[in-house]
Amino acid sequence: MKTYQDLIANKGDLQEYVYACISDYKGSEAYRNAVDGINYSTGKNTVIMAYQKLLYSMTGEAFPDNYTANHKCPANFLQRFATQESGYLLSNGIRFQNESTKDYLGEKIDSKLHKAAKDAIIQGAAYGFYNNGEVVYFTASEFCPLFDEETGQLKAGIRFWQIDSTKPLRATLYEEDGYMDFINKNGKIEVLQDKRYYKYSVAKSDFDGTQILEGENYPDFPIVPLYSNTRHASELIPIKAQIDAFDLIKSGFANDLDDASMIYWTLENCGGMDDIDLAKFRDRLKTLKAAVVDGDQGARATAHIYDVPYQSREAYLNRLEKDMIKDFMALDVEVISAGSVTATQIRAAYEPLNEKCDELEYCVIEHIQGLLKLAGVDDYPAFRRSQISNEIETAQMIMQCANLLDKQTILEHLPFLTVDEVPQILERLEQEEAERMPFIEDNSDDDEKQEENEDEKSN
Numbered sequence: 001m002k003t004y005q006d007l008i009a010n011k012g013d014l015q016e017y018v019y020a021c022i023s024d025y026k027g028s029e030a031y032r033n034a035v036d037g038i039n040y041s042t043g044k045n046t047v048i049m050a051y052q053k054l055l056y057s058m059t060g061e062a063f064p065d066n067y068t069a070n071h072k073c074p075a076n077f078l079q080r081f082a083t084q085e086s087g088y089l090l091s092n093g094i095r096f097q098n099e100s101t102k103d104y105l106g107e108k109i110d111s112k113l114h115k116a117a118k119d120a121i122i123q124g125a126a127y128g129f130y131n132n133g134e135v136v137y138f139t140a141s142e143f144c145p146l147f148d149e150e151t152g153q154l155k156a157g158i159r160f161w162q163i164d165s166t167k168p169l170r171a172t173l174y175e176e177d178g179y180m181d182f183i184n185k186n187g188k189i190e191v192l193q194d195k196r197y198y199k200y201s202v203a204k205s206d207f208d209g210t211q212i213l214e215g216e217n218y219p220d221f222p223i224v225p226l227y228s229n230t231r232h233a234s235e236l237i238p239i240k241a242q243i244d245a246f247d248l249i250k251s252g253f254a255n256d257l258d259d260a261s262m263i264y265w266t267l268e269n270c271g272g273m274d275d276i277d278l279a280k281f282r283d284r285l286k287t288l289k290a291a292v293v294d295g296d297q298g299a300r301a302t303a304h305i306y307d308v309p310y311q312s313r314e315a316y317l318n319r320l321e322k323d324m325i326k327d328f329m330a331l332d333v334e335v336i337s338a339g340s341v342t343a344t345q346i347r348a349a350y351e352p353l354n355e356k357c358d359e360l361e362y363c364v365i366e367h368i369q370g371l372l373k374l375a376g377v378d379d380y381p382a383f384r385r386s387q388i389s390n391e392i393e394t395a396q397m398i399m400q401c402a403n404l405l406d407k408q409t410i411l412e413h414l415p416f417l418t419v420d421e422v423p424q425i426l427e428r429l430e431q432e433e434a435e436r437m438p439f440i441e442d443n444s445d446d447d448e449k450q451e452e453n454e455d456e457k458s459n
Contacts (some may be wrong), residue, residue, distance in 0.1 A: 001028055002147045004155040007175075008092075015189040018171050018182050022160050022270045025144040033234045034123035034140035040236055040243065041082065041122045045074035048247035049084055053255075069235065069258035073251045076241055077321075078122060078236050081328045083237075085228075088331075089357045092384040094368065105368075106134035117364060118350040124234035126226045128367060129174070130218070130374040132199060137226075145225070154225055176221045197220055199234070201421040224370035239324050246320045249313055256308045262430055269298045329356035343397075357385065 002021045010017035040045050049072055053065040093110035095119050096102060102109060116126040116137040123140040138159050147158040160171040169184040170192075181192040228235060236243075265282070267273065270293075273281070281301075284291050285369045293299040325332050329352040336349045357412030361383060368381045398405075398413050407429065 001025075002144075002146060002441055004148045004417060005157055007146055009106055014173065014180075015182060015191060018158055018167070019172055019189055021146070022169075022171060025158075029035055030124060030140065031205050033237060034125075036240070037122040037234045037236045038141060039079065040074075040113060040240070041079040043076055045243060045247055047244040048072050048074050048251055051251070052249065063391045070254040071251050071254040071258065073247060073254055075246050075250070077239065077246075077324055077328075080233065081324075081330045082118050082121040083120055084330055085353070085357060085360065086114055089364070089383055090114045090117055090355060091386045095384065096379045098379050101372070101377055101379040104377050105371060106133055108278055112137060113368075117228065117360065118364075120226050120228040121235045121360075124227075125232060127154075128224045128226055128371055129378075130222045130371050133375070135371060138223075153221075154223060155221055157223055172189055172238065174221075174223055206272075218374050220374060220450065222374055224367055224374070226367040229359050229363065235328065237375070239327055241326050242320055242327070246317060246324075248397055249317055253308075253310065253313050260308050264300050266300070267293075268300045326352070346387075354385075392408070 002024050006021075007017065022344045036046060040047075051070075051072065053068060053070050055065045055067075056062050085399045090110070090113060094102065094113065106112075112135060116128065119137070120126040125145075127138040127140075127143050127145070129136045129138065132143045141354045142159055142161055142162065144158040145154055146158070147153065147294040148155045156173070156175045158171055158173050160169065160262050162169045165379055171182045171184070173180055173182070175195075178197050180195040200215045265280075266283070268280070281291060291301060293301050322332070324330075331350060331353045336346050364382055364383075366379055372379060395414060398410060408422065408426060411417055411425055419426070
C-alpha cells in the first residue's frame with residue numbers, strides 16, 4: 001500500500017507515480033471491499049451472480065449445466081441495514097450550539113452527510129473535501145488515501161474516475177499545499193493542470209473584469225475521512241458469508257420449484273419406444289392434452305408431480321435473516337409491529353441499533369469537527385435520532401413534567417414534531433402572547449399634575 005512518504009520520495013516523477021498509486025490501490029483489500037459493498041447494495045451480489053450449476057461426465061469432467069433452471073436471487077440486506085442505520089442517526093439533520101455554524105459547511109450539508117455516512121457504512125469510508133465553504137464527498141471506490149506512516153493521519157490523496165474503459169482516466173492529486181490534475185489517454189500520461197492553491201482572493205471591476213490577487217491554502221489537509229466504525233472497514237464484511245448462504249439457498253429453492261413444476265410421465269410396457277417416439281408422445285400431450293395407449297399389450301401412461309420439500313429451507317432462511325439482524329445490530333421491525341407496544345418494549349428493541357449508532361455518531365462528530373477546524377469555527381454537533389415511539393405514552397409523560405420545563409424543551413421532546421417545526425411554533429406562540437397583552441395607558445403625566453395641585457392646596 002502506497003503512503004504519504006512514498007509520495008514525497010517520488011516528487012520528481014509525479015505523473016507515473018499517481019497512476020501507479022491508483023493501480024496499487026485497486027489491488028488492495030480496502031478497494032475490493034468497497035466494490036463488494038457497492039455490488040451487494042445494488043443487487044449484484046458477487047457470489048450468487050457468479051454461481052454456475054455444473055454437470056460431471058463419467059470421467060469426472062465438469063461442464064456447465066444448461067438444461068436445468070439457474071435462477072439468481074440476490075438479497076438486499078446491506079442496502080436495507082445501511083439505510084436504517086444512517087437514517088436513524090442523521091435523518092433529522094445536524095444541530096449546533098450556534099445556529100449560524102451550519103452555514104460554514106455549505107448548502108444541503110444535512111443531505112450530503114446522510115449520503116456520505118451511508119456510503120461509509122457500505123464501502124468502509126467516505127472523504128469530505130472542504131472546498132471554499134462547501135463540502136464535497138468522495139467514496140472509497142474513487143479515492144486513494146495516502147496516510148502518514150508515522151502518525152497514521154491522512155496527508156494526501158488521489159481522486160480518480162473514468163466514464164468508460166475506452167475513455168481517458170482522470171486523476172486529481174490533493175496535497176496540503178494545493179492540488180493538480182492528470183489525464184491518461186491510451187497509456188500517455190499528461191499533466192492537465194499544474195498545482196494551484198485551494199483558495200484565491202479575487203477582485204472584480206467593470207474595467208478589468210475578475211482578477212486573481214493572491215492564493216492561499218488551509219491550515220491543514222482539507223480532506224477529512226468519515227468512517228462508520230472504529231475498524232475503518234465496510235459493514236458488509238461481518239455478514240457477507242451469511243448473505244451468500246441466504247442467496248444460494250433461496251436461489252436453489254427457486255431452481256427446484258422451477259424444475260419440479262412440470263408433470264413427467266412414466267410409460268409401462270413400452271420398451272420398444274425410442275427417444276423420438278417419447279418426444280412425439282410428450283408433444284402430443286402438450287398440444288392435444290390426450291394420448292392413446294394400446295391396452296391389449298398392457299401399456300399404461302402415468303403422470304407424476306414432484307412436491308419440493310420447503311419446511312427446512314424456509315426455517316433456515318428465517319434463521320439466517322434473524323442472525324444477520326442480530327449481527328448487524330439492526331432493528332427487527334417484527335418485534336415492535338404488534339398491536340399495542342409499550343415505550344419500554346420499543347426502547348428495548350432499539351437498544352442494539354442505539355449501541356451501533358453510538359459508534360457511528362462518534363465517527364461523524366470527529367469528521368464534522370475536522371471540517372469545522374478547516375472553517376475556523378469552534379462548535380459541537382448534536383443529533384436527534386429518528387425513533388419509532390408510542391406517541392401517546394411519550395406525550396403524556398412530557399406533559400406530566402410540563403410545569404418543570406420551558407416551552408422549547410417541551411416542543412423539542414414531543415415525538416410528532418420535527419426539528420424545523422419547533423422554532424416556527426415558538427415564534428407563533430410569542431406573537432399570540434403579544435396580541436393578548438392588554439394595552440396599558442400611560443397616566444404618569446396626570447399623576448404628576450394631581451400631586452402638584454395637592455401641594456398648592458396645602459400651601
